Amino acid sequence: MARTQGTRPRKVRLWRWRRNPLRRRSDLAEAWLVLVTLLLALLLGVFSGLTAAAAVDGSLAERRERTTPVPAVLAEDAAGPSVTENGDGGVWAKVRWTAPDGTGRTGRAEVDPGSPAGTGVTVWTDPEGRLVSAPPDGAEARFQTVMAGVTVAVAAGGAVLLGGWLVRFRLRLRRLAEWEAEWRRVEPSWRKRMTG
Structure with missing residues (x-):
């Protein structure tokens, strides 16, 4: 059936699943x-x-x-919000706390900006009493x-x-090679018919 100008060929969906003479095993x-x-x-x-x-x-x-929340005390004034501010709005300052073994420890923790020395804060520690970030x-x-x-x-x-695409790509390359080999066998006789 001749196709009229301006019409598109009809797309057959799921054609690989339907029986037809043009479907190959591949x-x-x-x-x-x-x-x-x-x-x-x-x-x-x-x-x-x-x-x-x-x-x-x-x-x-x-x-x-x-981790365990532990009460601590600021050992210095916390800087204002314009200095070393991070995305949470906190600043780093020196704090003192007591480890589980009773020893006093110091370190740097994130606190509210502008807090004066001596302000109580909560820090998180591991089982050995070292500062860790809050979970x-x-x-x-x-x-x-x-x-x-x-x-x-x-x-x-x-x-x-990606693996499926690579296997499918290899199948297509193999199919193209088979078509090329078949064309090499058929082409000489086809050419004779066309020119003879």
């Missing part, structure tokens, strides 16, 4: 490869994302168990858990999709 193999790749990417992405999120959540819970909790902990899960899920699913 077409069906490619269809299965695409299906298996998509399913595997989805399943592996979800499984690895959930596993990563659970691992991060467990790590944060363990970190919360290992994330609430929204920050959920954000870290979700981001870890999403990142790992996308990476794992993307790796599967």
Whole structure:
């Protein structure tokens, strides 16, 4: 049937799954490869994302168990907000606290800007009494858990999709080589018919 000018050829969806005289075994193999790749990417992405999120959540819970809030006192005046201010609005200043073994310790911790020396603050310590950063909790902990899960899920699913694409690319190269070999066999007789 002749195509009239301005009309587009009809696109046949899922043609690799339908029986027809032009479908080759490699077409069906490619269809299965695409299906298996998509399913595997989805399943592996979800499984690895959930596993990563659970691992991060467990790590944060363990970190919360290992750290302890301890009362401390500012050993110096905290600088105003214009000096060494970070994104949280806090500044670093020297503080004193008592370690679990009863010894007095000093170190630098993040405090509210402009606080005078002698102000009571809360710092976080490990079991040995060393200063550590406060463990994330609430929204920050959920954000870290979700981001870890999403990142790992996308990476794992993307790796599967990339692998499937590479196998599909190799199949196409092989099919092109087969077409080239077949054309070399057919072309001489076809040329004779056309010129003879």
